[in-house]
Amino acid sequence: MSIRVTLASALRVLRQVRRDPRTATLLVAIPCVLLVLLRYVFDSAPATFQHIGAPLCGLFPFILMFLVASITMLRERTTGTLERLMTLPLAKLDLLAGYGIAFGLLATIQAGAVCAVGFLALGLHASHGAWLVGLLAVANALLGMALGLFVSAFARTEFQAVQFMPAVVFPQMLLCGLFVARREMAPLLYDISWALPLTYAYDALQRATRPAPLSAALLVDVLVVVAATAGALALGALTLRRTTA
Amino acid sequence: MLRSRLLDLRARAAATPNAGHRLARMAASAIEVRHLDVIRGGRRVLEDLSLEVDGGSVTGLLGPSGCGKTTLMRAIVGVQARVTGEVGVLGLPAGEPGLRRRIGYVTQAPSVYADLSVAENLQYFARILDVGADRIAEVLDTVGLAGSERRVVGTMSGGERARVSLATAMLGRPELLILDEPTVGLDPVLREELWRTFHGLAREGATLLVSSHVMDEAASCDALLLMREGAVLAQTTPEGLRAQTGEQDLGRAFLAIIKTGRPAP
Numbered sequence: 001m002s003i004r005v006t007l008a009s010a011l012r013v014l015r016q017v018r019r020d021p022r023t024a025t026l027l028v029a030i031p032c033v034l035l036v037l038l039r040y041v042f043d044s045a046p047a048t049f050q051h052i053g054a055p056l057c058g059l060f061p062f063i064l065m066f067l068v069a070s071i072t073m074l075r076e077r078t079t080g081t082l083e084r085l086m087t088l089p090l091a092k093l094d095l096l097a098g099y100g101i102a103f104g105l106l107a108t109i110q111a112g113a114v115c116a117v118g119f120l121a122l123g124l125h126a127s128h129g130a131w132l133v134g135l136l137a138v139a140n141a142l143l144g145m146a147l148g149l150f151v152s153a154f155a156r157t158e159f160q161a162v163q164f165m166p167a168v169v170f171p172q173m174l175l176c177g178l179f180v181a182r183r184e185m186a187p188l189l190y191d192i193s194w195a196l197p198l199t200y201a202y203d204a205l206q207r208a209t210r211p212a213p214l215s216a217a218l219l220v221d222v223l224v225v226v227a228a229t230a231g232a233l234a235l236g237a238l239t240l241r242r243t244t245a
Numbered sequence: 246m247l248r249s250r251l252l253d254l255r256a257r258a259a260a261t262p263n264a265g266h267r268l269a270r271m272a273a274s275a276i277e278v279r280h281l282d283v284i285r286g287g288r289r290v291l292e293d294l295s296l297e298v299d300g301g302s303v304t305g306l307l308g309p310s311g312c313g314k315t316t317l318m319r320a321i322v323g324v325q326a327r328v329t330g331e332v333g334v335l336g337l338p339a340g341e342p343g344l345r346r347r348i349g350y351v352t353q354a355p356s357v358y359a360d361l362s363v364a365e366n367l368q369y370f371a372r373i374l375d376v377g378a379d380r381i382a383e384v385l386d387t388v389g390l391a392g393s394e395r396r397v398v399g400t401m402s403g404g405e406r407a408r409v410s411l412a413t414a415m416l417g418r419p420e421l422l423i424l425d426e427p428t429v430g431l432d433p434v435l436r437e438e439l440w441r442t443f444h445g446l447a448r449e450g451a452t453l454l455v456s457s458h459v460m461d462e463a464a465s466c467d468a469l470l471l472m473r474e475g476a477v478l479a480q481t482t483p484e485g486l487r488a489q490t491g492e493q494d495l496g497r498a499f500l501a502i503i504k505t506g507r508p509a510p
Contacts, residue, residue, distance in 0.1 A: 008372030012358070012365070019360045019397065080356030084413070087322055089345045090373050243326040243340065245285055 001091050009090075009098025010105075013072065017106065027068065028110050031060035032117045039122045052178060054126055055205035057118040058133045059178070061107045061141035062201065063169055069103055069148035070161045077152070082240070092237045099149065100142060100233075107141030108134075125209070132208040139225050140201045144169075146232035147197075153239030172198035177206070197228035275300040275421055275452035276321055281330035283316050290316045291475045294330075298454055298468070303447045305466030306456040307499065313475040314456040315353060318423050321454070322350045335420055346374065349414035353425045355406040359399035363390060363409055366398060367416065374417035384412040387442055389435065404431045411439075415446075422446065424455045428462065440465040460496035471499055478502050 017024050035053060042049035076082040085095060111134045119130040126133050151168055155161035175182070175193040182193050193199045204221035207214060276298035283291040291313045298304045306314050319325035320332055323340025332339035335347055357366045367381045385391045388408040393401075398409055411427055424443075428436045440462070443453050447467070455466070463469055464483050471479040471486075479486065479502050483495060492498035 004375065005373050008369055012361070012369040015365050016358065016360050019362075079359065080352050080354055081358060083324060083352065084350070084356040085373075087324060087345060087348065087350050088370070088373050089342075241326075243324050245326045 001093050001097075005090050005094040006097045006101070009095050010101035013099060013102035014105065016072070017102070023068075024106075027064055027106065028113045031064065031110065031114045034060070035114060035118050035122065049122075050124060053118060053122070054124045054133070054209035055178060055202055057114045057124070058111070058137040058140055058205040058208075059173070059198075059202065060114055061110050061137045062144035062198065063165070063173075064110065064144070065103050065107055065141040066144035066148040066169055067162070067165055068106075069099065069145040070152035070155070070164060071158055072099070073149050073152040074155055074158060074161045078157075083244070086240065086242045092240045095240070096149065096233050096237060099145065103145045104138060104142055107138050107145075111137035111141065127211040128208050128214055133205060136201070136204050136208060136222070139222065139229075140198075140205075143197055143201060143225055143229045143232070146229045146236060149236040150232045150239065153236070169198075172196045175199065176202035178202055197225060200224040200228075274298060275335055276454065277331070277333040278317075278321070279331040279333075281317075281320060281328065281332060283313075283320055283325060283329075284327045285316065289475065291320070294475070294477055296470055296477050296480055298452060298470075300452050301447055301450050302467040303443050303453045303455060303465070304468040304470060305463050306454055306470045306472065307458065307460060307463055308472035308478075310458055312472045314458075314472055315425055317472070318350075318425055318454065318456060322348060322423055324350075346417055347420045349417065349419035349422045351407075351411050351414045351422075351424045351427055353429070355398075355403075355410035357398055357406065357409050357413055359406075360397065362395050362397050363401075364394035366409060367413060370413045371416055376416055376418075380416060380418075384415045387415065388412045389438065404435065407431070418451075420451055422451060422453045424453065426456055426458070428457065428459075436462075460499055463495045463499075471502060473503060 035057065038053055038056070039049055042052075073082075076085075115130045115134045115137070118124040119126060119133070147168060151164045152161055155164060173179075175185070175189055175196055176198045177193070182190050182199070185193070200221040204218055204225065207218045207221070274297040276296070278294060278296045281291055281294040282289065294317065306317065308314055316325060320328050321334055321339055323332075323334070323344065328339075334341075334344055337344055358369075361369075363385070364381070367385070368378075371377070371381055382391070385394065388411050390405065390408055390412065393405070398406055401409070407427065407430065411424070414422060414424075428439055431439065443455060443465075447453055455462075457463070463486075466483065469479070469481050469483060469486060470477055471481070479489075481489065486495060486498045486502070487493055490498040490501040492501055
Protein backbone atom coordinates (compact mmCIF):
# COMPACT_ATOMS: atom_id res chain seq x y z
CA MET A 1 0.00 0.00 0.00
CA SER A 2 1.48 3.35 -1.03
CA ILE A 3 0.14 6.84 -0.35
CA ARG A 4 1.79 8.10 -3.54
CA VAL A 5 -0.04 5.56 -5.70
CA THR A 6 -3.33 6.00 -3.80
CA LEU A 7 -3.31 9.77 -4.30
CA ALA A 8 -2.26 9.39 -7.94
CA SER A 9 -5.22 7.06 -8.50
CA ALA A 10 -7.61 9.52 -6.82
CA LEU A 11 -6.25 12.38 -8.93
CA ARG A 12 -6.60 10.32 -12.09
CA VAL A 13 -10.28 9.52 -11.34
CA LEU A 14 -11.00 13.19 -10.57
CA ARG A 15 -9.31 14.23 -13.82
CA GLN A 16 -11.53 11.77 -15.69
CA VAL A 17 -14.58 13.39 -14.10
CA ARG A 18 -13.27 16.85 -14.95
CA ARG A 19 -12.84 15.77 -18.57
CA ASP A 20 -16.55 14.93 -18.56
CA PRO A 21 -18.17 18.11 -17.19
CA ARG A 22 -21.64 17.03 -18.25
CA THR A 23 -21.55 13.97 -15.99
CA ALA A 24 -20.15 16.06 -13.14
CA THR A 25 -22.92 18.64 -13.54
CA LEU A 26 -25.62 15.97 -13.75
CA LEU A 27 -24.27 14.34 -10.59
CA VAL A 28 -24.83 17.51 -8.62
CA ALA A 29 -27.89 18.87 -10.38
CA ILE A 30 -30.09 15.77 -10.65
CA PRO A 31 -30.61 15.14 -6.93
CA CYS A 32 -31.29 18.85 -6.36
CA VAL A 33 -33.89 18.93 -9.13
CA LEU A 34 -35.51 15.71 -7.88
CA LEU A 35 -35.77 17.20 -4.40
CA VAL A 36 -37.49 20.29 -5.79
CA LEU A 37 -39.83 18.00 -7.72
CA LEU A 38 -40.63 16.08 -4.56
CA ARG A 39 -41.35 19.33 -2.72
CA TYR A 40 -44.10 20.23 -5.22
CA VAL A 41 -45.42 16.66 -5.50
CA PHE A 42 -46.15 16.90 -1.78
CA ASP A 43 -47.30 20.51 -2.11
CA SER A 44 -50.40 19.90 -0.01
CA ALA A 45 -48.67 17.52 2.44
CA PRO A 46 -45.60 19.37 3.78
CA ALA A 47 -45.31 16.93 6.70
CA THR A 48 -44.86 14.03 4.26
CA PHE A 49 -42.23 16.01 2.34
CA GLN A 50 -40.36 16.60 5.59
CA HIS A 51 -40.72 12.93 6.54
CA ILE A 52 -39.34 11.61 3.24
CA GLY A 53 -37.31 14.55 1.92
CA ALA A 54 -35.03 15.12 4.90
CA PRO A 55 -33.58 11.58 5.02
CA LEU A 56 -33.61 11.37 1.22
CA CYS A 57 -31.00 14.17 1.12
CA GLY A 58 -28.60 11.67 2.64
CA LEU A 59 -29.62 8.77 0.38
CA PHE A 60 -29.23 10.37 -3.06
CA PRO A 61 -25.43 10.16 -2.98
CA PHE A 62 -25.70 6.42 -2.20
CA ILE A 63 -27.74 5.79 -5.34
CA LEU A 64 -25.66 7.91 -7.70
CA MET A 65 -22.24 6.83 -6.48
CA PHE A 66 -23.31 3.20 -6.82
CA LEU A 67 -24.00 3.82 -10.48
CA VAL A 68 -20.96 5.99 -11.21
CA ALA A 69 -18.52 3.66 -9.46
CA SER A 70 -19.84 0.51 -11.10
CA ILE A 71 -19.61 2.03 -14.58
CA THR A 72 -16.17 3.55 -13.97
CA MET A 73 -14.80 0.20 -12.79
CA LEU A 74 -16.49 -1.65 -15.62
CA ARG A 75 -14.79 0.69 -18.11
CA GLU A 76 -11.50 0.06 -16.35
CA ARG A 77 -12.06 -3.64 -17.01
CA THR A 78 -13.30 -3.46 -20.59
CA THR A 79 -10.66 -1.00 -21.86
CA GLY A 80 -7.78 -3.08 -20.50
CA THR A 81 -6.51 -0.40 -18.13
CA LEU A 82 -7.31 -2.60 -15.13
CA GLU A 83 -5.23 -5.40 -16.63
CA ARG A 84 -2.37 -2.94 -17.17
CA LEU A 85 -2.65 -1.69 -13.59
CA MET A 86 -2.57 -5.29 -12.33
CA THR A 87 0.79 -5.80 -14.10
CA LEU A 88 2.27 -2.72 -12.37
CA PRO A 89 3.56 -2.21 -8.84
CA LEU A 90 0.14 -1.08 -7.60
CA ALA A 91 -1.63 -2.69 -4.65
CA LYS A 92 -5.32 -3.43 -5.11
CA LEU A 93 -5.96 -1.35 -2.00
CA ASP A 94 -4.17 1.63 -3.61
CA LEU A 95 -6.67 1.57 -6.44
CA LEU A 96 -9.72 1.05 -4.22
CA ALA A 97 -8.63 3.73 -1.75
CA GLY A 98 -7.96 6.08 -4.68
CA TYR A 99 -11.50 5.52 -5.89
CA GLY A 100 -12.73 6.07 -2.32
CA ILE A 101 -10.97 9.43 -2.00
CA ALA A 102 -12.11 10.66 -5.42
CA PHE A 103 -15.72 9.56 -5.04
CA GLY A 104 -15.76 10.71 -1.42
CA LEU A 105 -14.82 14.21 -2.60
CA LEU A 106 -17.46 14.14 -5.31
CA ALA A 107 -20.03 12.90 -2.81
CA THR A 108 -19.13 15.74 -0.45
CA ILE A 109 -19.86 18.29 -3.17
CA GLN A 110 -23.05 16.48 -4.11
CA ALA A 111 -24.25 16.13 -0.54
CA GLY A 112 -23.41 19.79 0.13
CA ALA A 113 -25.52 20.90 -2.82
CA VAL A 114 -28.48 18.64 -1.99
CA CYS A 115 -28.45 19.63 1.68
CA ALA A 116 -28.21 23.33 0.78
CA VAL A 117 -31.23 23.03 -1.52
CA GLY A 118 -33.22 20.87 0.91
CA PHE A 119 -32.48 22.51 4.22
CA LEU A 120 -31.94 26.13 3.12
CA ALA A 121 -34.14 26.65 0.05
CA LEU A 122 -36.96 24.15 0.49
CA GLY A 123 -37.40 24.54 4.24
CA LEU A 124 -36.61 20.96 5.29
CA HIS A 125 -35.63 20.57 8.89
CA ALA A 126 -32.93 18.39 10.45
CA SER A 127 -33.34 18.37 14.23
CA HIS A 128 -29.69 17.62 14.87
CA GLY A 129 -28.22 19.78 12.13
CA ALA A 130 -28.02 19.60 8.35
CA TRP A 131 -24.26 19.06 8.67
CA LEU A 132 -24.94 15.67 10.32
CA VAL A 133 -27.13 14.70 7.36
CA GLY A 134 -24.33 15.82 5.05
CA LEU A 135 -21.76 13.69 6.89
CA LEU A 136 -24.04 10.66 6.82
CA ALA A 137 -24.61 11.30 3.11
CA VAL A 138 -20.87 11.05 2.43
CA ALA A 139 -20.67 7.78 4.40
CA ASN A 140 -23.64 6.46 2.42
CA ALA A 141 -22.03 7.55 -0.84
CA LEU A 142 -18.94 5.51 0.04
CA LEU A 143 -21.19 2.54 0.81
CA GLY A 144 -22.83 2.97 -2.60
CA MET A 145 -19.41 3.24 -4.24
CA ALA A 146 -18.13 0.08 -2.55
CA LEU A 147 -21.23 -1.91 -3.57
CA GLY A 148 -20.98 -0.52 -7.10
CA LEU A 149 -17.31 -1.51 -7.43
CA PHE A 150 -18.14 -5.00 -6.22
CA VAL A 151 -21.14 -5.70 -8.47
CA SER A 152 -19.39 -4.24 -11.54
CA ALA A 153 -17.36 -7.45 -11.58
CA PHE A 154 -20.53 -9.31 -12.57
CA ALA A 155 -21.37 -7.08 -15.52
CA ARG A 156 -19.79 -7.50 -18.94
CA THR A 157 -21.38 -4.42 -20.53
CA GLU A 158 -22.48 -1.01 -19.31
CA PHE A 159 -26.02 -2.04 -20.15
CA GLN A 160 -25.78 -4.86 -17.64
CA ALA A 161 -24.12 -2.62 -15.06
CA VAL A 162 -27.05 -0.19 -15.21
CA GLN A 163 -29.44 -3.07 -14.53
CA PHE A 164 -27.73 -3.70 -11.21
CA MET A 165 -29.11 -0.44 -9.90
CA PRO A 166 -32.76 -1.61 -9.88
CA ALA A 167 -31.51 -5.04 -8.76
CA VAL A 168 -29.32 -3.96 -5.83
CA VAL A 169 -30.44 -0.44 -4.91
CA PHE A 170 -34.23 -0.44 -5.35
CA PRO A 171 -35.04 -3.35 -3.03
CA GLN A 172 -32.93 -1.72 -0.33
CA MET A 173 -34.73 1.60 -0.86
CA LEU A 174 -38.11 -0.13 -0.57
CA LEU A 175 -37.20 -2.12 2.54
CA CYS A 176 -35.21 0.51 4.44
CA GLY A 177 -38.30 2.18 5.90
CA LEU A 178 -38.27 5.34 3.80
CA PHE A 179 -41.67 4.80 2.19
CA VAL A 180 -43.33 2.47 4.69
CA ALA A 181 -42.25 1.84 8.27
CA ARG A 182 -40.48 -1.53 8.41
CA ARG A 183 -42.78 -2.84 11.17
CA GLU A 184 -45.76 -2.49 8.83
CA MET A 185 -44.21 -4.75 6.19
CA ALA A 186 -44.80 -8.48 5.85
CA PRO A 187 -42.82 -10.21 8.64
CA LEU A 188 -40.48 -11.86 6.16
CA LEU A 189 -39.57 -8.53 4.57
CA TYR A 190 -39.07 -7.03 8.01
CA ASP A 191 -36.62 -9.81 8.83
CA ILE A 192 -34.80 -9.37 5.51
CA SER A 193 -34.51 -5.61 6.04
CA TRP A 194 -32.21 -6.24 9.01
CA ALA A 195 -29.67 -7.76 6.64
CA LEU A 196 -29.56 -4.81 4.22
CA PRO A 197 -26.99 -2.05 4.84
CA LEU A 198 -29.27 0.73 3.58
CA THR A 199 -31.65 -0.01 6.48
CA TYR A 200 -28.96 1.24 8.87
CA ALA A 201 -28.08 4.18 6.63
CA TYR A 202 -31.73 5.25 6.64
CA ASP A 203 -32.10 4.65 10.36
CA ALA A 204 -29.17 6.97 11.05
CA LEU A 205 -30.62 9.66 8.78
CA GLN A 206 -33.98 9.35 10.50
CA ARG A 207 -32.34 9.82 13.90
CA ALA A 208 -30.47 12.88 12.60
CA THR A 209 -33.60 14.52 11.21
CA ARG A 210 -36.17 13.69 13.95
CA PRO A 211 -36.41 15.60 17.23
CA ALA A 212 -35.80 12.59 19.55
CA PRO A 213 -32.47 13.02 21.39
CA LEU A 214 -29.49 11.26 19.81
CA SER A 215 -28.44 7.97 21.36
CA ALA A 216 -25.76 5.36 20.92
CA ALA A 217 -28.09 3.74 18.36
CA LEU A 218 -26.92 6.35 15.82
CA LEU A 219 -23.34 5.23 16.41
CA VAL A 220 -24.34 1.60 15.91
CA ASP A 221 -26.01 2.51 12.62
CA VAL A 222 -22.92 4.35 11.41
CA LEU A 223 -20.67 1.47 12.44
CA VAL A 224 -22.82 -0.98 10.49
CA VAL A 225 -22.63 1.27 7.39
CA VAL A 226 -18.85 1.57 7.73
CA ALA A 227 -18.48 -2.19 8.26
CA ALA A 228 -20.68 -2.92 5.22
CA THR A 229 -18.53 -0.51 3.17
CA ALA A 230 -15.34 -2.24 4.29
CA GLY A 231 -16.89 -5.64 3.56
CA ALA A 232 -17.99 -4.62 0.07
CA LEU A 233 -14.52 -3.17 -0.63
CA ALA A 234 -12.89 -6.40 0.53
CA LEU A 235 -15.19 -8.37 -1.79
CA GLY A 236 -14.39 -5.85 -4.53
CA ALA A 237 -10.66 -6.40 -3.97
CA LEU A 238 -11.24 -10.13 -4.49
CA THR A 239 -12.74 -9.41 -7.91
CA LEU A 240 -9.62 -7.50 -9.01
CA ARG A 241 -7.64 -10.43 -10.37
CA ARG A 242 -3.98 -10.34 -11.26
CA THR A 243 -4.58 -13.25 -13.63
CA THR A 244 -7.55 -13.79 -15.91
CA ALA A 245 -8.59 -16.48 -18.35
CA MET B 246 29.81 -0.75 -28.24
CA LEU B 247 29.86 -4.16 -26.57
CA ARG B 248 31.83 -2.73 -23.69
CA SER B 249 29.35 0.06 -23.06
CA ARG B 250 26.49 -2.41 -23.26
CA LEU B 251 28.13 -4.60 -20.65
CA LEU B 252 28.75 -1.61 -18.42
CA ASP B 253 25.11 -0.63 -18.77
CA LEU B 254 24.01 -4.15 -17.90
CA ARG B 255 26.21 -4.07 -14.88
CA ALA B 256 24.83 -0.71 -13.78
CA ARG B 257 21.30 -2.03 -14.12
CA ALA B 258 22.13 -5.19 -12.26
CA ALA B 259 23.91 -3.31 -9.49
CA ALA B 260 20.77 -1.29 -8.87
CA THR B 261 18.89 -4.45 -7.93
CA PRO B 262 19.68 -6.84 -5.11
CA ASN B 263 21.23 -10.20 -5.86
CA ALA B 264 22.98 -8.47 -8.73
CA GLY B 265 25.66 -10.87 -9.95
CA HIS B 266 23.38 -13.84 -9.95
CA ARG B 267 20.70 -12.03 -11.91
CA LEU B 268 23.18 -10.62 -14.43
CA ALA B 269 24.44 -14.10 -15.18
CA ARG B 270 20.93 -15.38 -15.76
CA MET B 271 19.84 -12.39 -17.81
CA ALA B 272 22.79 -12.59 -20.15
CA ALA B 273 21.96 -16.23 -20.74
CA SER B 274 18.22 -16.08 -21.22
CA ALA B 275 15.62 -13.53 -20.20
CA ILE B 276 12.71 -15.90 -20.71
CA GLU B 277 12.70 -19.65 -20.18
CA VAL B 278 9.52 -21.58 -20.85
CA ARG B 279 9.35 -25.32 -20.17
CA HIS B 280 6.41 -27.58 -20.99
CA LEU B 281 3.86 -24.79 -20.88
CA ASP B 282 0.19 -25.73 -21.16
CA VAL B 283 -2.62 -23.19 -21.16
CA ILE B 284 -6.33 -23.98 -21.24
CA ARG B 285 -8.78 -21.27 -22.27
CA GLY B 286 -12.50 -21.86 -22.50
CA GLY B 287 -12.05 -25.63 -22.27
CA ARG B 288 -9.59 -25.60 -25.19
CA ARG B 289 -5.87 -26.27 -24.94
CA VAL B 290 -4.46 -23.10 -26.49
CA LEU B 291 -0.80 -23.84 -25.79
CA GLU B 292 0.48 -27.39 -25.56
CA ASP B 293 3.78 -28.56 -24.10
CA LEU B 294 5.49 -25.40 -25.31
CA SER B 295 9.16 -24.78 -24.54
CA LEU B 296 11.33 -21.87 -25.61
CA GLU B 297 14.12 -19.53 -24.60
CA VAL B 298 14.59 -15.85 -25.32
CA ASP B 299 18.10 -14.36 -25.06
CA GLY B 300 18.66 -11.27 -22.95
CA GLY B 301 19.41 -8.03 -24.80
CA SER B 302 17.80 -9.15 -28.04
CA VAL B 303 14.75 -8.39 -30.16
CA THR B 304 12.84 -11.61 -30.64
CA GLY B 305 9.96 -11.78 -33.08
CA LEU B 306 7.01 -14.00 -32.21
CA LEU B 307 5.35 -14.84 -35.48
CA GLY B 308 2.46 -16.93 -36.58
CA PRO B 309 -1.07 -16.73 -37.96
CA SER B 310 -3.79 -15.08 -35.85
CA GLY B 311 -5.26 -17.43 -33.31
CA CYS B 312 -2.09 -19.52 -32.99
CA GLY B 313 -1.60 -18.56 -29.32
CA LYS B 314 0.85 -15.64 -29.53
CA THR B 315 -1.15 -13.42 -27.18
CA THR B 316 -1.76 -16.27 -24.72
CA LEU B 317 1.97 -17.05 -24.65
CA MET B 318 2.78 -13.38 -24.00
CA ARG B 319 0.16 -13.20 -21.25
CA ALA B 320 1.68 -16.30 -19.63
CA ILE B 321 5.12 -14.65 -19.70
CA VAL B 322 3.75 -11.41 -18.21
CA GLY B 323 1.98 -13.53 -15.59
CA VAL B 324 -1.61 -12.42 -16.23
CA GLN B 325 -2.78 -15.67 -17.82
CA ALA B 326 -4.83 -17.96 -15.59
CA ARG B 327 -4.79 -21.78 -15.80
CA VAL B 328 -1.14 -22.11 -16.70
CA THR B 329 0.84 -25.29 -16.07
CA GLY B 330 4.53 -25.85 -16.69
CA GLU B 331 7.44 -23.53 -15.94
CA VAL B 332 7.69 -19.94 -17.05
CA GLY B 333 10.86 -18.21 -15.82
CA VAL B 334 11.23 -14.49 -16.46
CA LEU B 335 14.43 -12.57 -15.60
CA GLY B 336 15.33 -15.41 -13.26
CA LEU B 337 12.03 -15.41 -11.39
CA PRO B 338 8.78 -17.34 -11.87
CA ALA B 339 6.35 -15.39 -14.10
CA GLY B 340 3.86 -13.31 -12.14
CA GLU B 341 6.17 -12.66 -9.15
CA PRO B 342 5.37 -9.25 -7.62
CA GLY B 343 9.05 -8.35 -7.93
CA LEU B 344 8.74 -8.50 -11.72
CA ARG B 345 6.02 -5.85 -11.97
CA ARG B 346 8.56 -3.05 -12.03
CA ARG B 347 10.84 -4.86 -14.46
CA ILE B 348 8.42 -5.85 -17.25
CA GLY B 349 6.59 -3.56 -19.66
CA TYR B 350 3.56 -5.08 -21.38
CA VAL B 351 1.70 -3.56 -24.29
CA THR B 352 -1.56 -5.29 -25.14
CA GLN B 353 -2.91 -5.45 -28.67
CA ALA B 354 -5.71 -2.98 -27.91
CA PRO B 355 -4.21 0.22 -26.45
CA SER B 356 -4.86 0.11 -22.70
CA VAL B 357 -4.79 3.77 -21.73
CA TYR B 358 -7.52 6.13 -20.52
CA ALA B 359 -9.28 7.45 -23.61
CA ASP B 360 -10.93 10.27 -21.65
CA LEU B 361 -7.62 11.67 -20.39
CA SER B 362 -4.94 13.64 -22.22
CA VAL B 363 -1.63 12.06 -23.18
CA ALA B 364 0.14 13.91 -20.35
CA GLU B 365 -2.51 12.93 -17.77
CA ASN B 366 -2.20 9.26 -18.77
CA LEU B 367 1.58 9.25 -18.53
CA GLN B 368 1.59 11.26 -15.31
CA TYR B 369 -0.61 8.64 -13.65
CA PHE B 370 1.53 5.68 -14.70
CA ALA B 371 4.71 7.64 -13.93
CA ARG B 372 3.47 8.17 -10.34
CA ILE B 373 2.79 4.44 -10.00
CA LEU B 374 6.31 3.62 -11.23
CA ASP B 375 7.79 6.58 -9.33
CA VAL B 376 9.55 8.15 -12.32
CA GLY B 377 9.75 11.87 -13.06
CA ALA B 378 8.49 14.32 -15.68
CA ASP B 379 11.79 14.14 -17.59
CA ARG B 380 11.18 10.47 -18.26
CA ILE B 381 7.68 11.27 -19.60
CA ALA B 382 9.24 13.71 -22.08
CA GLU B 383 11.80 11.06 -23.10
CA VAL B 384 9.30 8.30 -23.87
CA LEU B 385 7.01 10.69 -25.76
CA ASP B 386 9.98 11.71 -27.85
CA THR B 387 10.84 8.06 -28.49
CA VAL B 388 7.37 7.23 -29.83
CA GLY B 389 7.18 10.46 -31.83
CA LEU B 390 4.46 12.12 -29.77
CA ALA B 391 6.40 15.07 -28.34
CA GLY B 392 4.13 18.10 -28.60
CA SER B 393 0.93 16.00 -28.30
CA GLU B 394 0.86 16.10 -24.49
CA ARG B 395 -2.39 18.03 -24.24
CA ARG B 396 -4.38 15.98 -26.75
CA VAL B 397 -7.12 13.76 -25.35
CA VAL B 398 -6.31 10.14 -26.22
CA GLY B 399 -9.89 9.41 -27.33
CA THR B 400 -9.55 11.97 -30.13
CA MET B 401 -6.35 10.41 -31.52
CA SER B 402 -5.98 7.91 -34.34
CA GLY B 403 -5.53 4.19 -33.68
CA GLY B 404 -1.82 4.34 -34.41
CA GLU B 405 -1.33 7.31 -32.09
CA ARG B 406 -3.21 5.58 -29.28
CA ALA B 407 -1.03 2.51 -29.76
CA ARG B 408 2.02 4.74 -29.34
CA VAL B 409 0.66 6.29 -26.13
CA SER B 410 0.21 2.74 -24.83
CA LEU B 411 3.77 1.88 -25.87
CA ALA B 412 5.17 5.04 -24.26
CA THR B 413 3.40 4.08 -21.03
CA ALA B 414 5.04 0.65 -21.04
CA MET B 415 8.48 2.20 -21.54
CA LEU B 416 8.17 4.67 -18.63
CA GLY B 417 9.82 2.49 -16.01
CA ARG B 418 12.78 1.50 -18.25
CA PRO B 419 11.71 -2.16 -18.04
CA GLU B 420 14.34 -4.85 -18.56
CA LEU B 421 11.81 -6.87 -20.54
CA LEU B 422 9.28 -5.42 -22.97
CA ILE B 423 6.47 -7.65 -24.21
CA LEU B 424 4.81 -6.01 -27.20
CA ASP B 425 1.70 -7.56 -28.73
CA GLU B 426 1.44 -6.44 -32.36
CA PRO B 427 2.77 -2.93 -31.64
CA THR B 428 3.01 -1.88 -35.29
CA VAL B 429 -0.52 -2.76 -36.45
CA GLY B 430 -2.13 0.21 -38.17
CA LEU B 431 1.07 2.24 -38.35
CA ASP B 432 2.43 3.73 -41.55
CA PRO B 433 5.66 2.23 -42.95
CA VAL B 434 7.82 5.19 -41.89
CA LEU B 435 6.68 4.97 -38.30
CA ARG B 436 7.04 1.19 -38.30
CA GLU B 437 10.61 1.55 -39.44
CA GLU B 438 11.26 4.12 -36.70
CA LEU B 439 9.75 1.93 -34.01
CA TRP B 440 11.82 -1.07 -35.05
CA ARG B 441 14.89 1.14 -34.81
CA THR B 442 13.75 2.15 -31.32
CA PHE B 443 13.34 -1.50 -30.35
CA HIS B 444 16.91 -2.24 -31.39
CA GLY B 445 18.11 0.84 -29.55
CA LEU B 446 16.48 -0.46 -26.36
CA ALA B 447 18.03 -3.90 -26.91
CA ARG B 448 21.47 -2.31 -27.32
CA GLU B 449 20.95 -0.69 -23.93
CA GLY B 450 20.43 -4.16 -22.49
CA ALA B 451 16.65 -4.57 -22.62
CA THR B 452 15.02 -7.71 -23.96
CA LEU B 453 12.10 -7.36 -26.35
CA LEU B 454 9.56 -9.95 -27.39
CA VAL B 455 7.51 -8.53 -30.25
CA SER B 456 4.60 -10.37 -31.83
CA SER B 457 3.48 -9.84 -35.38
CA HIS B 458 1.55 -11.68 -38.03
CA VAL B 459 3.34 -9.79 -40.78
CA MET B 460 6.31 -11.84 -41.95
CA ASP B 461 8.17 -8.87 -43.44
CA GLU B 462 8.77 -7.65 -39.88
CA ALA B 463 10.62 -10.88 -39.15
CA ALA B 464 13.66 -9.58 -41.03
CA SER B 465 14.03 -6.85 -38.39
CA CYS B 466 14.44 -9.34 -35.53
CA ASP B 467 17.58 -10.82 -33.99
CA ALA B 468 15.77 -14.08 -33.28
CA LEU B 469 12.51 -15.65 -34.38
CA LEU B 470 9.92 -17.84 -32.72
CA LEU B 471 7.54 -19.32 -35.27
CA MET B 472 4.25 -20.53 -33.84
CA ARG B 473 1.36 -22.47 -35.21
CA GLU B 474 -1.66 -23.97 -33.44
CA GLY B 475 -0.33 -23.56 -29.93
CA ALA B 476 3.14 -24.94 -30.59
CA VAL B 477 6.54 -23.52 -31.49
CA LEU B 478 7.43 -24.71 -35.00
CA ALA B 479 10.91 -23.24 -35.01
CA GLN B 480 13.20 -21.22 -32.81
CA THR B 481 15.67 -19.67 -35.20
CA THR B 482 17.07 -16.45 -36.73
CA PRO B 483 16.14 -14.78 -40.04
CA GLU B 484 19.37 -16.16 -41.57
CA GLY B 485 18.81 -19.57 -40.05
CA LEU B 486 15.28 -19.71 -41.44
CA ARG B 487 16.52 -18.80 -44.91
CA ALA B 488 19.31 -21.35 -44.76
CA GLN B 489 17.07 -24.11 -43.41
CA THR B 490 14.41 -23.67 -46.09
CA GLY B 491 16.43 -22.33 -49.02
CA GLU B 492 13.85 -19.52 -49.39
CA GLN B 493 15.02 -15.89 -49.39
CA ASP B 494 11.55 -14.52 -48.70
CA LEU B 495 10.78 -15.05 -45.01
CA GLY B 496 7.03 -15.38 -45.63
CA ARG B 497 7.65 -18.26 -48.02
CA ALA B 498 10.24 -19.72 -45.69
CA PHE B 499 7.64 -19.81 -42.92
CA LEU B 500 5.17 -21.54 -45.26
CA ALA B 501 7.88 -24.08 -46.10
CA ILE B 502 8.40 -24.81 -42.40
CA ILE B 503 4.67 -25.26 -41.93
CA LYS B 504 4.56 -27.75 -44.80
CA THR B 505 7.18 -29.98 -43.21
CA GLY B 506 4.59 -30.03 -40.41
CA ARG B 507 7.01 -30.93 -37.69
CA PRO B 508 7.42 -28.82 -34.55
CA ALA B 509 10.98 -28.00 -33.58
CA PRO B 510 12.66 -30.65 -31.39
